[in-house]
Amino acid sequence: MSKEIEVPELGFFALIRYAWRQLTSMRTALILLMLMGIAAIPGSLIPQRITNQIAVRDLFSTNPDLAKWYDRFSLFDVYGSPWFSAIYILLFISLIGCVLPRSVEHYKAMRAQPPITPKNLSRLEHHHEFAGDAQSMERASVWFKKNRFRVRKEGNSISAEKGFLRETGNLLFHLSLILILVGVSFGSLLGMRGEAIVSVGERFVNVATSYDSLSFGKLTGEKSLPTFEIKLDKFVGQYDPVTNAPKDYTAWVTIKENGSTYKKVIKVNKPLTFGDTRVYLQANGYSPVVTVRDSQGNVALQGPIPFLPQDGNLRSIGSIKVPDAEPQIGFVSSFVPTNARTTDQGAVSIFPELLDPKLLFSIWKGDLGLDSGIPQSVYRIDTSKLEKVGLGSVKPGETFTYPEGSITLETVVPWINLQIVKDPGKSYALIGGILAVLGLLSSLYGRRRRIWVRITSGGVEVAGLAKNSAPGLDVEIENFVNAIRGEK
Amino acid sequence: MLTTWAYISNYFVYSAMAVFTISFIAHAFETAFAVRAPEAADSTEGNLLLKTLDYKRTEKSARIATAMMILGFILLLAGIVARGISNGHVPWGNMYEFSITGALAFTGAYLAALRKYDLRWLGLFVSVSVLLTLGTAITLLYRNSAPLVPALKSTWLVIHVLAAIISGGVFLLANVVAGAYLYLDRLESRGPRPGWLQRVPSLEVLDQLSYRLVAFVFPLWTFAVIAGAIWAESAWGRYWGWDPKETWAFITWVAYAAYLHARVTVGWRGRRAAWLCIFAGSTFLFNYVYVNVWGTGKHTYSGL
Ligand code: HEM
Numbered sequence: 001m002s003k004e005i006e007v008p009e010l011g012f013f014a015l016i017r018y019a020w021r022q023l024t025s026m027r028t029a030l031i032l033l034m035l036m037g038i039a040a041i042p043g044s045l046i047p048q049r050i051t052n053q054i055a056v057r058d059l060f061s062t063n064p065d066l067a068k069w070y071d072r073f074s075l076f077d078v079y080g081s082p083w084f085s086a087i088y089i090l091l092f093i094s095l096i097g098c099v100l101p102r103s104v105e106h107y108k109a110m111r112a113q114p115p116i117t118p119k120n121l122s123r124l125e126h127h128h129e130f131a132g133d134a135q136s137m138e139r140a141s142v143w144f145k146k147n148r149f150r151v152r153k154e155g156n157s158i159s160a161e162k163g164f165l166r167e168t169g170n171l172l173f174h175l176s177l178i179l180i181l182v183g184v185s186f187g188s189l190l191g192m193r194g195e196a197i198v199s200v201g202e203r204f205v206n207v208a209t210s211y212d213s214l215s216f217g218k219l220t221g222e223k224s225l226p227t228f229e230i231k232l233d234k235f236v237g238q239y240d241p242v243t244n245a246p247k248d249y250t251a252w253v254t255i256k257e258n259g260s261t262y263k264k265v266i267k268v269n270k271p272l273t274f275g276d277t278r279v280y281l282q283a284n285g286y287s288p289v290v291t292v293r294d295s296q297g298n299v300a301l302q303g304p305i306p307f308l309p310q311d312g313n314l315r316s317i318g319s320i321k322v323p324d325a326e327p328q329i330g331f332v333s334s335f336v337p338t339n340a341r342t343t344d345q346g347a348v349s350i351f352p353e354l355l356d357p358k359l360l361f362s363i364w365k366g367d368l369g370l371d372s373g374i375p376q377s378v379y380r381i382d383t384s385k386l387e388k389v390g391l392g393s394v395k396p397g398e399t400f401t402y403p404e405g406s407i408t409l410e411t412v413v414p415w416i417n418l419q420i421v422k423d424p425g426k427s428y429a430l431i432g433g434i435l436a437v438l439g440l441l442s443s444l445y446g447r448r449r450r451i452w453v454r455i456t457s458g459g460v461e462v463a464g465l466a467k468n469s470a471p472g473l474d475v476e477i478e479n480f481v482n483a484i485r486g487e488k
Numbered sequence: 489m490l491t492t493w494a495y496i497s498n499y500f501v502y503s504a505m506a507v508f509t510i511s512f513i514a515h516a517f518e519t520a521f522a523v524r525a526p527e528a529a530d531s532t533e534g535n536l537l538l539k540t541l542d543y544k545r546t547e548k549s550a551r552i553a554t555a556m557m558i559l560g561f562i563l564l565l566a567g568i569v570a571r572g573i574s575n576g577h578v579p580w581g582n583m584y585e586f587s588i589t590g591a592l593a594f595t596g597a598y599l600a601a602l603r604k605y606d607l608r609w610l611g612l613f614v615s616v617s618v619l620l621t622l623g624t625a626i627t628l629l630y631r632n633s634a635p636l637v638p639a640l641k642s643t644w645l646v647i648h649v650l651a652a653i654i655s656g657g658v659f660l661l662a663n664v665v666a667g668a669y670l671y672l673d674r675l676e677s678r679g680p681r682p683g684w685l686q687r688v689p690s691l692e693v694l695d696q697l698s699y700r701l702v703a704f705v706f707p708l709w710t711f712a713v714i715a716g717a718i719w720a721e722s723a724w725g726r727y728w729g730w731d732p733k734e735t736w737a738f739i740t741w742v743a744y745a746a747y748l749h750a751r752v753t754v755g756w757r758g759r760r761a762a763w764l765c766i767f768a769g770s771t772f773l774f775n776y777v778y779v780n781v782w783g784t785g786k787h788t789y790s791g792l
Contacts, residue, residue: 026753030746037742037771044735051731079730184728193725242632249638268638269722280725419725426727433714440707 023090024097032091039087043078046070050077092181099174106167114150117157117452124452124463126477132460136484140453143483149451157454163467169442176439179432186425189217192224192277193421199287199304200413203231206420224422226274229256233263235414237284239352244312246352251281251416276424283417285309285316288335288359289410292322300325300405306415307335308379313349319381320361320407321368328368329404330381333361335412347393357412360393363402449473451480460484493574494632500567501588504560505622511556512615518546518553519612519687553611554602560618561595568592580649586776587625589649591618593657597701601661605697609687613664644719651712652737655705656772659744662701663769666762669694673759695758698765699751706744713737736775743768 022028047055056076060067074081121127140158144151149160194214198204206229208214208222216222234252239245251266257274266272272279287304294300300322307318313336320331336349339358347360364386369376376382392400392407399408448467453460462481466473568589571579579585598614601607673691675681681688688694716737721727728734747764750756756764 026749030749030754033742033746033749037739037746040735040739040742043730044732044739048730051729246638269642269719271722271725278725280723282725421725423726426721429727430718433717437707437711437714440710444703444707 020097023094025094026098029091029094029098032087032094036087036091039084040078042075046075046078048076048078050079088181092178095174096178099171099178103171103175106164106171110164110168113152114159114161114450116152116154117159117454118463121452121454121461121463124465126462126464126474128460128462128477128481130459130481130485132455132484134455135486136460137453137455139484139486140480143480144451156456157452159450159452161448161450163446163448165442166446166448166467167443169439169444169446171439173436173439173443176432176435179435180429181432183425183427183429183432186428187217187423188425189219191421191423191425192216192220193419195282196418196420197306197415198230198232198418199306199415200232200235202304203229204418205229211420226277227257228274230254230272230279230418231256232416235284235416237352237414244351249281249284249416276426277420277422280419280421281416282419283309285314285415285417286335286337286354286357286412287415288318288320288333288357288412290320290359291408291410292320292325292329292405293408294325294405295403300329304413304415306378307333311349312352313338314352315347315349318379319377321370321381323368323370325405327365327404328370330364330368330383330386331361331407332364332381332383333359335359337412354412356395358393358395359409361391361407362388363390363392363404363407365389365404447472449476451477453480453484491574493570497567497570497574498626500563500570501622501626504563504567505619505626507556507560507563508615508619508622511553511560512612512619514549514553514556515608515612515615517549519609521546521549550608553615554608557595557611557615558599561592561599564588564592564595564622578646578649580645580653582629582631584625584629584631586649586653587621587629589653590656590776591621591625593653594618594621594660595657597654597657597661601697601701606689609685609689610661610664610668614661617660617664642719642723644715644722648712648715648719651708651715655709655712656776658701658705659709659740659769659772662698663766665694665698665701666765666769669698669762670759670766673762691758695761698762702744702747702765702768706748709741709744713741733775736771736778740768740771740775743771 047059049056056067059070070076074083078084118124122129137156137158141151141153144158144160147162149162151158151160192215194211196204196211204210206225206227208225216224231254232251233254236248236250237246238248240247249268253264253266253272255262255264255272264272266279266281268281271281285307286309287306289304290301291299292301301320301324305318305320307316309316315337316335318333318335320333322329322331334347335357336347337353337357338349338351338355340348340350342348347358364381364383366386369382369385389404390402392402394400394407394409396409396411399406449464451462451464453462462477462484464473464477568579568585571585571588575581580589595614595618598607598610602611668688669691672681672685672688672694675685676691689697716734717727720729720734743764747761747768750764751761
């Protein structure tokens, strides 16, 4: 407290040194640590853009004022916000400022001899005094050696020390936290992440335009995408017949890379690996394969259209847009893999597999608005400039005809969502994590202690000191004393 | 066949509950009947009305209490193993399974600590909490055995969840001890402890004990978080995504790190340390209850 009064009198460099010392003090570290914990809380209570974009958008429409205020304080991006970054950057500066000098100190301490035996051993803990002779000294040396203490002999006394692993482990732990952070930063600066929906039979080529969404770290870009191709040959989702819960997803793919072609299987916990890029099976759904014809019978659209699942039984919604028809045609549709009708909800699906698939739609004509420049969801149609011309439904192989043309449901194929991730910092973070655990173990279970023994005219004196009042030294010293007395 | 195992599992869990109930009654009996009313002959000196404890009279019920606790542990373990057989995978796929395993870990932490410390005073509390947990689990959280959703099929799940559940059991035990510390601290500031609490060790011992428990499992919790990250990397394509469950695991980790720092480097002891310990433990509980039940995110699976 009294230090604060001195501040105005300090010169510039002294001020900096003062600030540095404050920042790297233990109390500041503790406060920052607690702040970091508290700062992480709002991100788990308020929807975050990185995890739940839709909920954020919903909040903007239901409660725009609140949302605006949240946004002003980066509460939708807590973990990338300036204040969160400020806390962890300060914490890590503090950590570095504390740990590096301590590492140097510790290194020196490890090479230095144990401190000499204090004059008055009776003031220390675990003090024992008993009769003994020169042999006692010999036995003490042997015991220390056997128990791997570092010793310093000086005249009629020995000081011995053990347990440097505790401090070593502690430093290792804190240093590995820095390594983890380095790994995380590498990943976010040099990594990439993207997603792409691929229907069975389709081919994914790893270039930027193949992605539905794609983002790069600040220091990298499209050139970093490795070249490969993935063709989705087959996908099977298995579901439990009782609970309808998914049991297993498997995708069979053919890969083309560096001129070679081979087959692979992707599962949820088994991604594909291309160097430090990995390809994950993330989600799946169904793509009705449709053919839309105009009134003359010319094909205006043909192919699989991915639909977006809405529930566990994969009732899905989607839109079939036919901009090449004259006039433009749009189908606002839903798809059910196992059709059942309820009186209140209309068509529902009662099982996620394709047992009785059905495509239901309303047909609209007019301007689909695709040229307006406003980005549109592929799953929805803006019907404000359209006119409804009918309602219908088809099962595979069936054709539905309306005045402007017809739609045929050829078949239904699954689609999968591939998540493609490059994270070059991952292995650093992993190594950091492993070292952190090892460091913690030796730091929290290690015990640093000193034992002194001295031959005096009256006999032998023994005392010990445990750092951080670690337990167990009393027992150890008793063993030691017994050993000196030749009792064990 | 597999349904049979599910029934067997349920019978084991019910039997464990019955046995824990006996343990609870025996602990209660012990606590209640060990107290001796002050005798006239005792009142020669200062503490006139201080009740005394005489555990000789309740030796038998104490033995029964601990024996039943061990038996309950074994039955519960059998129930969990049977559940695993019926599932065809480790029984950590939903909240019912997490809860019964958590109760097992809590009992196990208590029994393990009992071997080293004289902790039987905690037994009453442990048996009540285990009974409440099992009761809630079997009535509110029960789900039929089901296959795992694909993302949960991983060896890392076994490792991660096991480490997390054990850590949780020990964290909660540390919290109980810290809570006992705060309660007794308040009582003692007003006067001597009532008779039935004399069994509980001194404040310093409680303070040390809760620290020891935390220091003992903190590395395991760190490991649990890292194992979770490894699993998330292979299942979801990122090792850390600030999903609510991950966020709260992180908060718990930071809170306990702060607690250890406060003790080791700043020298906090006693009341402040106990509060910080309880705060850290609450973040763990919050994660378990709130995020599983009301949360959104990838960790909220099919119907709890
Ligand atoms: C900002 C900087 C930090 C500094 C200056 C710092 C410094 C220290 C020091 C000096 C110790 C004492 C070790 C001993 O006396 O044996 C310690 C222990 C510890 N620190 Fe840190 N630390 C920092 C950040 C962190 C962070 C971010 C974490 C984890 C979240 C952490 C977790 C721990 C743990 C678990 C211990 C072990 C406590 C024990 O020995 O019982 N520290 N730290």
